[in-house]
Amino acid sequence: MTSAVACNSDELLAILMSREIRDWEISACGAVSMIPAAALLLAEASHAPNAEIIILGSEQLDRNLGKDIHFLSQRGKLDLFFHSAIQFDAEGNFNLHVVGDPNAPDLRLPGGYGSGLMSYTAKRILFFRTEHTKRTFVPKVDFVSGAMVTPPSIKRPQEAFKIFTTMAVLSFDRAANRYGLESVHEGFTAQQVQDNTGFELGDISNVPVTPPPTDEEVGTLRTEVKERMIETGTYPQWAKTILQPA
């Protein structure tokens, strides 16, 4: 059943991304990943009770894997990983290092590890961004932290990647070598999404509407998931303030 309850943007992204998490697979998120943590726990509480979930930085759900998670991913056995970025470009590159001239940046970001390694080897990457604008979706990123498209000689276990925003879901079409619109959220048109994206999204004449959050998803997120985040030391302050009362 479709929910009449309005979600905030963090809740919306957590719900939409939770649907991508599959039962029996291994899915993980890195540090400072509140929305992915909620998505993982929502999936576990609903359609993926046997999923292995790893929430780095959580007091109880971190699993203390250290380098094991790195090597799991290098072996191609990490099924899903979450990532965010400050910029995404037409060619499948993303930037989590600097905004502006890399030698004299306007802004420095954490960059590094997940961008250059985890995003290469996890089978599916879910990117997420709460801002969908032309400063986020640019023709060419200021700095390439991760290249999701590399020559065929660079073998990687990667299967697919998508970007979830507050307006739409963009998925990369490897055959056409560009992003397309997988679906557009209720309240927006495909043209609005294109107008806020700094590169071409291809044919936008027949884009489906993203199935909106259901009452059940919203309810589980705001009760079971919220409680579990608080009791396991998984961004408890975020859970208390961002996830709304049931």
Next chain:
Amino acid sequence: MGVPYIPVRGLAGTDVFKRRDDMIIAPNPFDPTEETVVAIAQTPNVAILHALKADRDGNALLRKHGEDVMVAQASNRVIVTAEEIVDKVTADDEGGQFISAINVTAVVHAPGGAHPAGVPGYYEQDAEHIREYLRAASDDATYRAYLQKYVIGKTEEEYQAMVRQGSRVETHAAGGGA
């Protein structure tokens, strides 16, 4: 590991790769259709690692999480600083990660040595001091002032006396992250 280089899945096509001269893209010698990033081995001259406890032979118990042992094994010399010096540290000791004396060059008794970070079972991190450091590090003048106040010309004892004022460093059974 002692190997001269290692293949890595990742980093290809990034500006990180382009800016570094310690990695190249090379063919897989067993499969000419594949190329990988190959990184040269990192061999630090000296690693300094802080332990919960150490013995006089150099056996030590390092923080539980993290890759300190790997860092030690990559380095030419390894100095272990420790909260406590005890008679014997063995691989059966709980609460940390064991490092054998065969990897350790020297041991230093340095209680409070992780400050402003914490040591599980000994003291929590000093969040207020970390904030002070971050504020100071935001520009050169304030950073120089910080160094003058806490580091330049100061002994370890003077530093510890300063940061312990107002009981910032407290013994805490639960401990924080090192």
